[in-house]
Every structure is written in structure tokens, then in C-alpha cells.
Amino acid sequence: MLNKEIIDLLQNFFLFRGVDLERLEMVTGNSQLIALESGDVIFHKNEAYQKGLYMLAEGKVSLAADYEHGEVTLSPGDFIGLSTFLAKSRYTVTAKCVDDSTLIFFPEVCIYKLMSDYEDFKEKLQQLIIDRLNNLSGHKTDSILHSTYKSVGTYMTSPVMKVNCSTTIVDACQVMSNHRIGSLVAVDDRNKIAGILTSKNVIHKFFNNFEESLNRPELERYVNDDPVAVPPEFPLVSTLHEMRKKNQDYAVAVKNDEPIGIISSKDILRILFSDSSIYATSIDEAESVDDLRENFRSLYRTAESLMNSSKMTSEILPIISSMHINIMKKLYDVTAEQFLEKTGKDIRTIKHAIIVMGSAARKEAMLDPDQDNGYVFPDSISEEDRASLNEFAVHFSDNLDYVGYEYCKGGIMVTNEEMANTLSEWKELIGDWIDNPGEKGIRWSSIIFDLTTLVGEDRLVWELRQFILDKISKKPAFLLQMLQSDAGLKIPRSIFGKFIVEKEGEHKGMINLKRAALSFIVDVTRAFSLFKGQQDLNTIERMEHLARAHVLSEETHDNIQNAYEVVTDILLSNQIEMAKEGKQPDKFVDPHKLSLYNQEKLKNALSQISKFLSTGLRYFSGSPF
Incomplete structure (x- = not known):
């Protein structure tokens, strides 16, 4: 046609x-x-x-x-x-x-x-x-x-504060200071939008070369002349997406190229996720293990509501993860009260930390996290206190399983003696993994190296994380070995562009998108982040910082972030549907049941993930890009 x-x-x-x-x-x-x-x-x-x-x-x-x-x-x-x-x-x-x-x-x-x-x-x-x-x-x-329908026009600040392009940067800053605002819209003599000035522009452009800037005070030198400009009918979620693509904090609503309002990314996030605190209220008010079990089982409703409010799955997973963390924290208190009633011992008075690892620590948990946790004890802990905490661990782990957090098949749980160590014992164990890597050490470190505090002594956890960063910086070969273990797995896309699926068993015709796609993104990004000594845990935050440090090119960053969004969106959507049907959510997806649109998106994502793994392997083996 x-x-x-x-x-x-x-x-x-x-x-x-x-x-x-x-x-x-x-x-x-x-x-x-x-x-x-x-x-x-x-x-x-x-x-x-x-x-x-x-x-x-x-x-x-x-x-x-x-x-x-x-x-x-x-x-x-x-x-x-x-x-x-x-x-x-x-x-x-x-x-x-x-x-x-x-x-x-x-x-x-x-x-x-x-x-x-x-x-x-x-x-x-x-x-x-x-x-x-x-x-x-x-x-x-x-x-x-x-x-x-949540449009920009409904929530924007209007009228917008404007200044003419002929204004000097000093006068514009004075306007921002007088009105206590963080942005101004610059317009030309016809009142058409010419750019936007933000406090960030002032810091990074004006003060970057202060003496020269004083000699050249023209406002147009300091404004962003490619702002996010949208009609007032434009939806908030699409506006936020445009702001993220351009890495901007504000969007301007325009009518016939004339600015009529302004809105910030913080305002949009607050509006879209204003109900997220409501979702957590029932967790805070839970009084029993059964109450928390019900909270766990209803998480899919929260996930579905959030997905209907935003297109960015990477912004939803931290909310779901925080709810998992809140359930586990509340369960810790409930179990501690049970343990106190049974033994007369309040384990909360003993110095210790319970750490969570893997997806929960990275703020990337979906609807099916298992028990990836462990203990960190102070070196001065007594044998009696250690024994009490180990006894408590059995009750805590059983309660977690009852609520919905299944026992970790790999044994990464507080009930495993290898996961319950003093700070010095942890350092010795992890140091040995890095110095003498074996199959078990590589497998466990891919989970344990992403850790954060669930409850207890933050100081112990911070010190352990810093030890891992310091040790890895001296042994980058270990990161190569971790990625080489990934290279032994198959990305489920053939050279002819067809999906490679399970050939037999319970999941015949399906793909495990965590093991065969998402894990590669997480592992390669983690390797770069650890090597550069970055403290971030979340994969998206890691990628952004690696791009800012020019470790990842802008093209690689954009391609992998998009691949991450595609895979997590398909996975979380599938898990929500499984939960609604009364099934146990997992990471398996039948690619042929996806629409043609999503099939093509997934194929492209798998292709980009394969390139990303190759990039990581070349980097850590010393080959140039």
C-alpha cells in the first residue's frame, strides 16, 4: 500500500x-x-x-x-x-x-x-x-x-517561570534564588521555547570554568537547548521515559511551541508510585506468620498495579524488593518473639547481622525469591550466643519457607554453617575463593558478592563488602573465571534467529530467562562494577555509573539496559499471570506464546546479551574492544 x-x-x-x-x-x-x-x-x-x-x-x-x-x-x-x-x-x-x-x-x-x-x-x-x-x-x-489517564497537563506546575534568552546567567540565577526553584524555561522574543536552565546546568557549566563564565554571561551558553518538550496531553509514564532517555530532570509542557507548564521526574515518580506506601501498610501491621504469608501471596497484585502505572520494569523491581525485605524483617521480629517465648532468649540483644544476597540485595527480586541469606557475627561473639543464633536460624528459615521463600537449593541460608561466620571467617572464606577458585566458590560468589543488611549490625556488613571490593581489585583474573563459567552456558538463540528451548521434562518448549539471559547481564555488569571498586548493587545503577566512567560505551549501555527491560518485563508479566492462576511463579517462559512483537524484542535482547558477554570476556582477558 x-x-x-x-x-x-x-x-x-x-x-x-x-x-x-x-x-x-x-x-x-x-x-x-x-x-x-x-x-x-x-x-x-x-x-x-x-x-x-x-x-x-x-x-x-x-x-x-x-x-x-x-x-x-x-x-x-x-x-x-x-x-x-x-x-x-x-x-x-x-x-x-x-x-x-x-x-x-x-x-x-x-x-x-x-x-x-x-x-x-x-x-x-x-x-x-x-x-x-x-x-x-x-x-x-x-x-x-x-x-x-494521567497526563502532564493535569499535574504540571503552571504558569511556568520564564526568562528571555537575552537575560544573563547571573540574573537568571537570581530569579531562581528569589523564587526558590530549581529550573527556568528560556524563551525567545516570540515566547517560543529555546531551552531550560537548571541548577545542575549552573553547577556543571557555569562553575566548571568560573572566570571564563564571568566574562561570557550570555544565558544561551548555559541552557539545555534540547529539553524534553511534550504536549500537555502527553502521559506521565511516556514523559518519564523521554526524560530517562535524555538523562534530564525536567520536562516542559508546550502548546504551539510556547511553554505552558513544567514537571520534574521526582514529581512524576511520586505521582505514579504514590500508592506504594499503602501496599506496605499491611506488612507493618502484620502480627503473625500467617499474616505475612498472606502478604507474600498478594504481592502479585501490587506488581500488577505498578506495571499498570509505569512502563519501566527496572523502576518496579526495587519496590517489589523492598516489600520482600519488609516481609522478611517483620518475620524476623515475629520469629524472635516466638523464640523468646520458647527459650527465654532474646536474640535481638546479641550483636549480629543477617545478610540477604542476590536479587533481593540488588533490589531486583520478582515474585519467586528463595532464601539467599547468611549470618555475620562479630569476632568477639561467645560460643553460647553463636549457638543461640544458630538455633534461631532453624526457626527463622522454617518460617521463611512457610511464608513463601523456599529453601535455597544451593544451601545459601543461615542454617548452613558455611553461611554463618564471624567477620574474620567470612574474609578468610571469600579470600580463599578468590585466591583458589573452584567450581563451588565461583558459583557461590556470584550470589554472595551482592549482599546487604537485612537486620542487625550494618558495620559488619559494610566491612565485609569493602573487603570484597579490595580483594577483587587485586585479583581481576577471578572475574574472568566467573565470566568463563557463564560462557559455558548457551544463550537460547540460534545463528538462524530461532529460539533454543528445553527439549524435554517439565519445562519442555520453554526458556529459563533468568539462567539463560538475565544472569549474563547481571554477571557481566557486576564484574565491571567490582573491578572498578563501585559500591552500587542494583544492575541499572551499576550500568549508569559504568557509562559515566566511560567503562561502557553509550551504545553498549543503551543496548543492555533495553535488553534488561525486555527480559525483566516478560518475566515479571509471566509471573503475575502464573500467580493469578494459582501457580507457583518461576523463571520459565514459552517464547512462542509471546506476541510477534515481543518475540522480536526478545530475540534482539538475546543478541545484545551475547555481545555483552563477549565484551566482558575480552575485557578481562586483556584483549582490546
Whole structure:
């Protein structure tokens, strides 16, 4: 189908009547034609939003939901993905081609620009969304516009504080100081946006060469002339995504290129995750192991709610992880009270620390973390106190398992004597792993080297972490051996681009995305981070700091961060669905049940992960990039 044919089709559709030809040419120029076969899935219910709208040009598509009689058949000219475009939630239906079909994909920025410039287009589109929801659900859903759609215009600070580009940097800073604000929008003589000045700009640009800056005080030298500028109808989650891509703290709402409001990333995060503290309230109020078990079992509801509020899984996992940590901390107190009642011994009066390791420590836990934990005792601990803590460990571990945190199959638990050591014993054990690495030491260190305090003496944990960093910096060959053990595993994508799945057993036809994809990202990033002596634990934070230190190129950072988002999004979405069906969540996914869109995203992610592992191996073996 030619571009002219697409324009003719759009002009005949009532939604686009009134949109001038030049704008239609621009919209179609940024759009994408997609040819699909009968039976192909455009997107699955609960799949992540694909950043735009589909319009059916030829063929037939069905939308199937869980409602009674909840199926709609679409014909040429109909839009696909309307409600998700509005709410930026997960898809609420499965869209499947009934016949061979041709679709036009419109990037969301094109649609929002039309909504901003053509009020009639905006009103018609919103009515289409309401009609679609009513058809699927069988009842009135007009309130969807108010209950789920969070736009920049609703939450921005307006009017925005502006200064003309002719203003000097000193005068602009005086305005910011007088009004106690952290940003100003710079405009030209026609009141069109020219840039944004932030306190960060002042520090990094003005004070970087103070004497020269005093001689050249023109404001335009210090503003960011490529700010995030969006129409007021633009959704918060998409705005946050744009801010993250450009590494900016503010976005400006514009109408006809004139600034009408401003919003910060902190404001957006507070709005999107304002309910997260509510989710933790029942944990704080829990009084028994059974209460905490119920909290654990309902975590998937929190995860689903958060995923419907944000597109960035990397921002959701720290919240889920903190809830796991809060459950474990509360369980520690409940178990301590039980132990006190049974033995007369309050173990909380004994100096010690319980550490959590792996995904929980990295703030990357999903819905199925196991018991990766251990003890750190002070060197001065008495045998009596040590024995009491070891006895307590059995009760604590049993309670963790009852709540939902399964016993660690690798034995990394407080009940294992090898995981219950004084600070000096830990140093000796880890030092031996690094000096004389064996299969067990390499396997355990990949979990234990990411550790943080659950409860107890932070000082002991800080000292242990610093010891690991100091020791690793002198033995980078150990990091190479850790990555070489990864290289022995297969990334599940063939040279022909096909998925490599389990051939037999319970998970036949599936991929363990943790072992065969996510672990590679975590391990290579950890290796670089440890080698550079960085204190970060979270993989995304590690990647960002490595990019700032120019250890990772900007291209590598962007590719791997995107791969991380793809894999974690697919995994967490799958776990939520398993939990809703009463199944035990795991890390196995059937790639062929993903939509074609997500299959391609996963294949590209696996390709980037393979390159990243190769980069790590070359780096630590001394070869140039």
C-alpha cells in the first residue's frame, strides 16, 4: 500500500477529517506498515504497551477479553490498542488477525501531536476509546478518562517561570534564588521555547570554568537547548521515559511551541508510585506468620498495579524488593518473639547481622525469591550466643519457607554453617575463593558478592563488602573465571534467529530467562562494577555509573539496559499471570506464546546479551574492544 493510498484512507475516516494534508503526510511518513498472516497475534492481554496505535488497513482482527461476550471484530479503518494508548496500562485484550491483514502503526508522539493541535481529533479519539471499552465490557466506562489517564497537563506546575534568552546567567540565577526553584524555561522574543536552565546546568557549566563564565554571561551558553518538550496531553509514564532517555530532570509542557507548564521526574515518580506506601501498610501491621504469608501471596497484585502505572520494569523491581525485605524483617521480629517465648532468649540483644544476597540485595527480586541469606557475627561473639543464633536460624528459615521463600537449593541460608561466620571467617572464606577458585566458590560468589543488611549490625556488613571490593581489585583474573563459567552456558538463540528451548521434562518448549539471559547481564555488569571498586548493587545503577566512567560505551549501555527491560518485563508479566492462576511463579517462559512483537524484542535482547558477554570476556582477558 502506497503512502498516497494510506492518506486517502485516513481522509475518508471521520477521525482524520479536518487534519490538513501536510500534517497527514507527516504522520504517514513516521508510521509503519505491517503485514500479518491469519492467526498472528498483534499483542496478548496483559502484554506491555507498544508505544503507539495500530489502524487496520486491510483484513480483519478480533479483540478477545475475559468478559462475557467480550469479543469485538474490527474492520478496515478501526484502531487497535485504544484503551491502552489512553491509560498506558497493559493491554486488556488479545488482538489476533482473523484474516491476512495489513496494519498501520502510528507512534504515540504523532497521535499526541494531533491531539494537541486539533481539538476535534482529540474529542473524537476519546469517544472512540469510550465506545470500544463499552463494547468489550458491556457497561458504561466514561470514567476511564478520569481514573486511569494521567497526563502532564493535569499535574504540571503552571504558569511556568520564564526568562528571555537575552537575560544573563547571573540574573537568571537570581530569579531562581528569589523564587526558590530549581529550573527556568528560556524563551525567545516570540515566547517560543529555546531551552531550560537548571541548577545542575549552573553547577556543571557555569562553575566548571568560573572566570571564563564571568566574562561570557550570555544565558544561551548555559541552557539545555534540547529539553524534553511534550504536549500537555502527553502521559506521565511516556514523559518519564523521554526524560530517562535524555538523562534530564525536567520536562516542559508546550502548546504551539510556547511553554505552558513544567514537571520534574521526582514529581512524576511520586505521582505514579504514590500508592506504594499503602501496599506496605499491611506488612507493618502484620502480627503473625500467617499474616505475612498472606502478604507474600498478594504481592502479585501490587506488581500488577505498578506495571499498570509505569512502563519501566527496572523502576518496579526495587519496590517489589523492598516489600520482600519488609516481609522478611517483620518475620524476623515475629520469629524472635516466638523464640523468646520458647527459650527465654532474646536474640535481638546479641550483636549480629543477617545478610540477604542476590536479587533481593540488588533490589531486583520478582515474585519467586528463595532464601539467599547468611549470618555475620562479630569476632568477639561467645560460643553460647553463636549457638543461640544458630538455633534461631532453624526457626527463622522454617518460617521463611512457610511464608513463601523456599529453601535455597544451593544451601545459601543461615542454617548452613558455611553461611554463618564471624567477620574474620567470612574474609578468610571469600579470600580463599578468590585466591583458589573452584567450581563451588565461583558459583557461590556470584550470589554472595551482592549482599546487604537485612537486620542487625550494618558495620559488619559494610566491612565485609569493602573487603570484597579490595580483594577483587587485586585479583581481576577471578572475574574472568566467573565470566568463563557463564560462557559455558548457551544463550537460547540460534545463528538462524530461532529460539533454543528445553527439549524435554517439565519445562519442555520453554526458556529459563533468568539462567539463560538475565544472569549474563547481571554477571557481566557486576564484574565491571567490582573491578572498578563501585559500591552500587542494583544492575541499572551499576550500568549508569559504568557509562559515566566511560567503562561502557553509550551504545553498549543503551543496548543492555533495553535488553534488561525486555527480559525483566516478560518475566515479571509471566509471573503475575502464573500467580493469578494459582501457580507457583518461576523463571520459565514459552517464547512462542509471546506476541510477534515481543518475540522480536526478545530475540534482539538475546543478541545484545551475547555481545555483552563477549565484551566482558575480552575485557578481562586483556584483549582490546
